[in-house]
Amino acid sequence: MTEVLTVDHLQKRFGQFQALKDISLTIHAGEVFGFIGPNGAGKSTTIRTLLGILRPTAGHATIFGLDAWRDAVKIHRRLAYVPGDVNLWPNLTGGEVIDFLLRLNGQQHSARTDALIQQFELDPAKKARTYSKGNRQKVALIAAFSSDAELYIFDEPTSGLDPLMEEVFQQQVLALKQAGKSVLLSSHILSEVERMCDRIAIIRQGTIIEVGSLSEMRQLSRSTVHVTTQQPLAAIADWPTVHQFTASTPTQAVFAVDAEAMGQVMATLSQLGIVALTTTPPTLEDLFLRYYNSEAGHDDESLR
Amino acid sequence: MMTNRFANTWAILRLDLRHDWLKITLWIGGLAGLMVIAAGKFGGIYSTQQALVSIAETLKTPAMVALFGPFTATPPYAVAVIYGAEMMVFMGLFAAMMNVYFAVHATRAEEDSGTAELILARAVGRQSQLAAAMLELVLINVAAGCLEALGLQAANMAGSNAAGDWLFGLGLAAFGLMFGAAALLAAQVMSSARGATTLSYGWLGVTFIARMATDVANPDWTWWTFFGWIEKMGLYTTNRWLPVGLMLGFSVVVLAIAVTVAATRDIGAGIVSPRPGRRTARAWLQGPLTLLVRLERTSTLIWWLGLFILGAAYGSIFGTVGDLVKSNPMLAKLLGNSGVTAANHAVILSLANTLTVIFAVVATIPAVTTLLRLNTEERQGRLELLHAAPVSRLRLFSATVIQALVSGTAALALGVLGMAVAGNAVMTSPISLARFMRGFVGYWPALLVVCGLAALLVGCWPRWQRLIWLVPVYGVLSKYLGPMLNFPDWAQRLTPYGWVNAVPQHAVAWPPVAGMVALGVAFLVIAGIGYRRRDLTMN
Numbered sequence: 077m078t079e080v081l082t083v084d085h086l087q088k089r090f091g092q093f094q095a096l097k098d099i100s101l102t103i104h105a106g107e108v109f110g111f112i113g114p115n116g117a118g119k120s121t122t123i124r125t126l127l128g129i130l131r132p133t134a135g136h137a138t139i140f141g142l143d144a145w146r147d148a149v150k151i152h153r154r155l156a157y158v159p160g161d162v163n164l165w166p167n168l169t170g171g172e173v174i175d176f177l178l179r180l181n182g183q184q185h186s187a188r189t190d191a192l193i194q195q196f197e198l199d200p201a202k203k204a205r206t207y208s209k210g211n212r213q214k215v216a217l218i219a220a221f222s223s224d225a226e227l228y229i230f231d232e233p234t235s236g237l238d239p240l241m242e243e244v245f246q247q248q249v250l251a252l253k254q255a256g257k258s259v260l261l262s263s264h265i266l267s268e269v270e271r272m273c274d275r276i277a278i279i280r281q282g283t284i285i286e287v288g289s290l291s292e293m294r295q296l297s298r299s300t301v302h303v304t305t306q307q308p309l310a311a312i313a314d315w316p317t318v319h320q321f322t323a324s325t326p327t328q329a330v331f332a333v334d335a336e337a338m339g340q341v342m343a344t345l346s347q348l349g350i351v352a353l354t355t356t357p358p359t360l361e362d363l364f365l366r367y368y369n370s371e372a373g374h375d376d377e378s379l380r
Numbered sequence: 381m382m383t384n385r386f387a388n389t390w391a392i393l394r395l396d397l398r399h400d401w402l403k404i405t406l407w408i409g410g411l412a413g414l415m416v417i418a419a420g421k422f423g424g425i426y427s428t429q430q431a432l433v434s435i436a437e438t439l440k441t442p443a444m445v446a447l448f449g450p451f452t453a454t455p456p457y458a459v460a461v462i463y464g465a466e467m468m469v470f471m472g473l474f475a476a477m478m479n480v481y482f483a484v485h486a487t488r489a490e491e492d493s494g495t496a497e498l499i500l501a502r503a504v505g506r507q508s509q510l511a512a513a514m515l516e517l518v519l520i521n522v523a524a525g526c527l528e529a530l531g532l533q534a535a536n537m538a539g540s541n542a543a544g545d546w547l548f549g550l551g552l553a554a555f556g557l558m559f560g561a562a563a564l565l566a567a568q569v570m571s572s573a574r575g576a577t578t579l580s581y582g583w584l585g586v587t588f589i590a591r592m593a594t595d596v597a598n599p600d601w602t603w604w605t606f607f608g609w610i611e612k613m614g615l616y617t618t619n620r621w622l623p624v625g626l627m628l629g630f631s632v633v634v635l636a637i638a639v640t641v642a643a644t645r646d647i648g649a650g651i652v653s654p655r656p657g658r659r660t661a662r663a664w665l666q667g668p669l670t671l672l673v674r675l676e677r678t679s680t681l682i683w684w685l686g687l688f689i690l691g692a693a694y695g696s697i698f699g700t701v702g703d704l705v706k707s708n709p710m711l712a713k714l715l716g717n718s719g720v721t722a723a724n725h726a727v728i729l730s731l732a733n734t735l736t737v738i739f740a741v742v743a744t745i746p747a748v749t750t751l752l753r754l755n756t757e758e759r760q761g762r763l764e765l766l767h768a769a770p771v772s773r774l775r776l777f778s779a780t781v782i783q784a785l786v787s788g789t790a791a792l793a794l795g796v797l798g799m800a801v802a803g804n805a806v807m808t809s810p811i812s813l814a815r816f817m818r819g820f821v822g823y824w825p826a827l828l829v830v831c832g833l834a835a836l837l838v839g840c841w842p843r844w845q846r847l848i849w850l851v852p853v854y855g856v857l858s859k860y861l862g863p864m865l866n867f868p869d870w871a872q873r874l875t876p877y878g879w880v881n882a883v884p885q886h887a888v889a890w891p892p893v894a895g896m897v898a899l900g901v902a903f904l905v906i907a908g909i910g911y912r913r914r915d916l917t918m919n
């Protein structure tokens with residue numbers, strides 16, 4: 077697979093403050109790549125560096141094999157971007173902004189643009205000053221989706237959209253995916269990331285702490301087990317790979333199991349005579365919370 | 381009911397003052413300092429009765445009346461009287477500018493940035509912000525007025541008296557408040573801070589031009605120009621308080637209107653609700669330059685029109701200014717017909733020189749505003765979409781510079797043109813347009829250098845970009861008051877406006893022109909390089 081975007085040990089410092097400490101990631105052609113992390117982790121900073129708005133302090137970022145800082149203009153011809161906070165010129169109408177953005181990329185207002193305006197239910201004749209946050213976001217989204225690019229970068233594009241519009245957004249991203257486009261999606265809406273992204277990077281305090289597909293990440297983490305057995309199962313509670321063991325009766329319990337110990341646990345449980353069993357794989361939210369909470373230090377061993 | 385609408389006004393006032401105290405201190409200190417320093421200088425320059433009589437004669441000429449206001453005192457003249465006549469209009473302009481700034485800053489600007497919304501969600505009245513802004517203006521003006529009065533008392537010019545000192549200080553305070561009130565009203569009417577500032581300056585400009593025209597034609601009419609009240613106080617001669625009462629009364633009326641308008645509109649909106657616009661962009665909206673042209677269209681046209689009108693207003697008095705025989709019938713006999721014409725022309729061209737400096741300084745305002753816009757828009761997050769498009773930084777920067785230079789250049793040219801056209805319409809023996817245009821050619825390089833400096837700050841030191849305003853402010857100060865204050869040569873040459881030779885009296889001196897153009901271009905190039913190399917987000 078060809079690499080569309082490569083970030084190699086990227087660092088960014090604002091004065092004394094090191095916003096990005098060590099960012100490395102790769103996006104392949106045709107891939108939808110999720111980018112998640114707590115507020116202030118450095119997602120937007122990374123994206124702005126990729127766009128050549130910020131100059132890297134150290135490290136490299138290449139897009140389409142070109143240097144993100146030096147060859148920004150060449151790169152931008154083949155890319156579409158939607159920022160999280162869309163601010164428009166108050167005196168222009170949404171329609172004017174959409175056309176203007178398209179023309180900057182050498183493209184034209186097309187039937188597709190009109191269809192998108194319809195789908196997102198935007199009134200393009202209104203002055204940008206009168207648009208709500210969600211409507212401003214729609215303007216940038218319509219411009220991005222109706223331009224023909226190879227890489228689409230979205231930085232929290234749906235933070236102001238209502239659930240119906242959010243659905244339209246997801247459909248459009250899936251359509252891009254089908255068309256073989258690459259997408260970088262930074263988002264706090266984990267269900268969105270879970271549904272659409274092939275691979276995910278988790279960033280915290282300027283460092284990428286995990287990259288992989290959701291299933292890979294799941295394998296690195298624990299599943300929750302609800303079980304009822306014929307014989308008492310208290311012995312399992314002491315296993316180092318079993319966590320948060322709570323028993324409601326001697327033969328009924330809920331606990332979390334490290335992925336690598338799952339087979340062993342199952343074998344033991346079946347010897348005890350399973351009456352009922354459900355295992356739930358960790359949701360992205362579980363993963364996310366676990367990674368973030370480990371920052372406090374008290375739960376460090378819970379990482380893997 | 382009243383208490384509800386204005387609930388927590390004091391808390392907001394305290395917050396405003398805490399935010400603005402440094403700016404307030406700088407403004408007040410600057411104004412009072414300027415007055416005291418000037419007062420000290422006047423004592424030194426006009427130390428003999430002979431010097432006083434000679435300056436008084438000069439001040440009575442129509443050219444000087446147009447610039448400084450009428451001179452009505454009778455001999456024997458005292459230093460303080462000359463001081464009052466020369467400083468009143470000038471200080472009034474600065475006081476008005478300060479008030480417009482703080483009025484818009486405390487109201488409309490807060491609405492634009494969204495701060496107002498945060499505050500209004502608290503237990504404050506709908507009109508508390510407006511009320512707090514009014515109180516802030518009153519406080520600022522009273523503080524400035526008292527400081528100026530005390531400063532004048534300390535300077536203790538010959539012929540000054542406590543009544544005159546306090547009348548000057550408090551008169552300026554009332555004058556400032558009058559324009560601050562108008563700016564508060566403008567902030568309610570317009571839908572953006574920029575619009576409110578433009579309208580306020582428009583009002584200041586209209587009243588200023590009206591006062592100039594009436595002063596030259598018939599000073600009695602000046603009573604009807606609002607601006608003119610400040611001239612009617614008879615500083616250190618009659619010391620009249622009536623104009624102060626008029627200014628205060630007018631302020632109260634305008635404030636009352638502002639409160640009424642504020643009650644009928646929504647936060648964040650003007651009174652004119654925005655109409656729907658185009659569903660698609662016009663074909664020419666293609667890149668950063670056309671975008672800037674589209675965004676600045678209205679304000680550019682207003683500046684161009686404003687400068688043409690300002691030029692024409694001054695030009696229209698050339699008939700009176702250039703009629704030396706009227707004030708001195710002996711002259712015709714002494715000089716003969718051609719001699720009189722030459723003398724008349726000399727007076728007009730000398731006035732045209734001062735006026736061209738003023739046009740050049742005023743023309744810098746739209747140009748510099750456009751340049752600073754590059755970073756202002758950046759902070760407002762509006763350029764992020766543009767940066768992600770295939771638009772190089774150099775192209776964006778160049779577009780800004782081009783728009784700035786075109787709007788500034790045309791503004792300067794239109795000012796000179798307005799002056800020439802209106803002047804020639806009223807003069808008995810016209811002066812060629814080409815002669816007047818020497819002023820344009822001479823001062824354009826100064827405009828270019830100031831734009832270069834502004835671009836340098838924008839490109840390389842964005843945090844300090846607003847310091848550029850010191851250049852035009854000091855420029856107008858040194859060229860307008862400098863000659864009266866006997867500024868030393870170097871002090872006049874601190875800004876590019878001081879590097880230009882006396883045009884249009886003399887032919888344009890090409891070496892300084894070439895030097896300034898080279899310098900301006902060099903600044904622009906360095907600025908462009910700086911802008912290309914730095915980070916773009918600053919917040």
Ligand SMILES: Nc1ncnc2c1ncn2[C@@H]1O[C@H](COP(=O)(O)OP(=O)(O)OP(=O)(O)O)[C@@H](O)[C@H]1O
Binds near residue numbers: 115122
């Ligand atoms: N221009 C700047 N100067 C100084 N610090 C900055 C600048 N831009 C960002 N930062 C800091 O860098 C850190 C990362 O910010 P960034 O905007 O990348 O976070 P984020 O992951 O996008 O967060 P969010 O989820 O809230 O959007 C923050 O601590 C922020 O305060």
Ligand SMILES: [Mg+2]
Binds near residue numbers: 119120121160231232
């Ligand atoms: Mg962000």
